[in-house]
Amino acid sequence: MLRIAVQSKGRLYDETMLLLAEAGIKLNRGKRILLLSAKGFPVELLFLRDDDIPQSVANGVADVGIVGENEYVEKGAEAKVVKRLGFSKCRLALAIPKNEVYHGVEWFEGKTIATSYPEILKDYLKKKGVNAGLHVISGSVEIAPGIGLADAIFDIVSSGSTLISNRLKEVEVVLNCEALLIANKALTEEKQAILDELLFRFEAIQTAEGKKYVLLNAPKNKLDEIIEILPGMKSPTITPLADEEWVSVQSVIAESHFWEIIGRLKALGAQGILVIPIEKMII
Incomplete structure (x- = not known):
């Protein structure tokens, strides 16, 4: 177990x-x-x-x-x-009051920073040669400057909306997580x-994330050009059809390029394009 x-x-x-x-x-x-x-x-x-x-x-x-x-x-x-x-991607970042002018990490010299991550912050400040005081608190770090507990904060940032609502601005990203x-x-x-x-x-x-499975009918005389667009994981699967001038093509494409690729396939004469989501992919 x-x-x-x-x-x-x-x-x-x-x-x-x-x-x-x-x-x-x-x-x-x-x-x-x-x-x-x-x-x-x-x-x-x-x-x-x-x-x-x-x-x-x-x-x-x-x-x-x-x-x-x-x-x-x-x-x-x-x-x-x-x-x-x-x-669960986010970042650990330093943030200061919105109305402060910031020119670099030296701004934090002699300041007090509120944080729930003192060890990461100590290591960062040491590498930057900055001497600052740390006020260690858990939870609601972003309110510290507003109530006078600290001059700045070091905390998790995702969308940044919490900083904005507390009139703070992000100035240094220390760790992407x-x-x-x-x-x-x-x-x-x-x-x-x-x-x-x-x-x-x-x-x-x-x-399988960000991938789509594509099946389509393609004219044989355009097959080489279509294969260049649809390389698949190794190469596309090609299956003969009853009409000898056509084949069925199966492949995998990245969703980020989906509409661009579909447009190029249509321009080459592809028909009956079927797109299927992929849950798992074993390679």
């Missing part, structure tokens, strides 16, 4: 549960909300505060964990990063095998 530590609530919780569901991890819901086992797959979920996850994985209370990079770096726990998961899959450094062979299977499922999901 592989024990996975996950955040007990919040945006990271929601996206983690979605990933696990897509990977076929179905939970046995019950009265115990701290620890839940899965159906049909040898894992159980341990629900913790996000800042407790790195140490819990490092000391073996959990075997692996899904945690924000901000908490992983701040805690400095001896757990290894197994995979960057690509969701995303969800990480971390693991204890001393997993047994049995637990490593379960983790490898879980990674296989995660990678199949991630590979």
